[in-house]
Amino acid sequence: MFSQSLVLARADLTITPRLRRQLGDWLQEDLGRGDLTTPALQGRQGQAHWVAKADGVFCGGVLVEPLLRELQPPNGGCNLHVLVADGALVKAGDRLLELEGPAPLLVALERTALNLAMRLSGIASATATLVAMLEGTGVALADTRKTTPGLRELEKYAVRCGGGINHRMGLDDAAMLKENHLAWAGSVEAAIALVRAQAPWPVRVIVEAETSDEAHAAVAAGADGVLLDEFTPQALITLVPQLRQQALERSAAGSVLLEASGIQPSDLGAYAATGIDLISTSAPVTRSSWLDLSMRFRGQPLV
Secondary structure (H helix, E strand, O other): OOOOOOOOOOOOOOOOHHHHHHHHHHHHHHHOOOOOOHHHHOOOEEEEEEEEOOOEEOOOHHHHHHHHHHHOOOHHHOEEEEOOOOOOEEOOOOEEEEEEEEHHHHHHHHHHHHHHHHHHHHHHHHHHHHHHHOOOOOOEEEOOOOOOOOOHHHHHHHHHHOOOEOOOOOOOOOEEEOHHHHHHHOOHHHHHHHHHHHOOOOOOEEEEEOOHHHHHHHHHOOOOEEEEEOOOHHHHHHHHHHHHHHHHHHOOOOOOEEEEEOOOHHHHHHHHOOOOOEEEOOHHHHOOOOOOEEEEEEEOOOO
């Protein structure tokens, strides 16, 4: 179920030069040496619109204009009217956007634009379902680095459109010390010290803890966050207040972000009740289905 109070057009996407190049590459993947149906369309104008064929959260409309520019700058004489903002709830049958322009351009745009929008709308819709389960708890839902290579920026944008927040965009955003780091460094304390010694001062250090001892060691060593991986809700009900008290005793600020991961989406409510700050999951990206969208045409036949 989606919550109107949570699912809003709250996300922005910057169309960077790198993203423009990617859009051009994706169009070229489909066009190849050129659309062989173009002679049947040459000289004709067409109208088209997108329609939702299922309920969900729309995402991807923001990509249509830059895709048009990649096909034939500026826009190739095509007029675009976006009717529904990214992040908005849609119902089956809703019209999402309208296009008018040269028929070959509309046909060239169709598959790449729809594929991206259906993928991103599916992620946004799946995210919104989980966010609705956390409504009123104060617990945020975050994504992970389990994203499709080449699509990370867009998939994480889709998570934001669904009401979630982004975890690390990449390895250079924050230092997350996992089981292998702790083993190779020798201890939680040593791993944190080695990272702190060389990282720029604003860098946050997060420790992924698989046991309560590792979690306590991370707080004692001054970690900014502790990711509690695959703990049961029952274990966290006891552990979370202990860690908060430990952080308070260590520092007057007493600030440590506690995150749960490795959980089943059906258990979100139980985990939210433990007093955790954040729940991270890859499910909206790895388990979501595309939201079915269609592009429908109305052309002007040859006389």
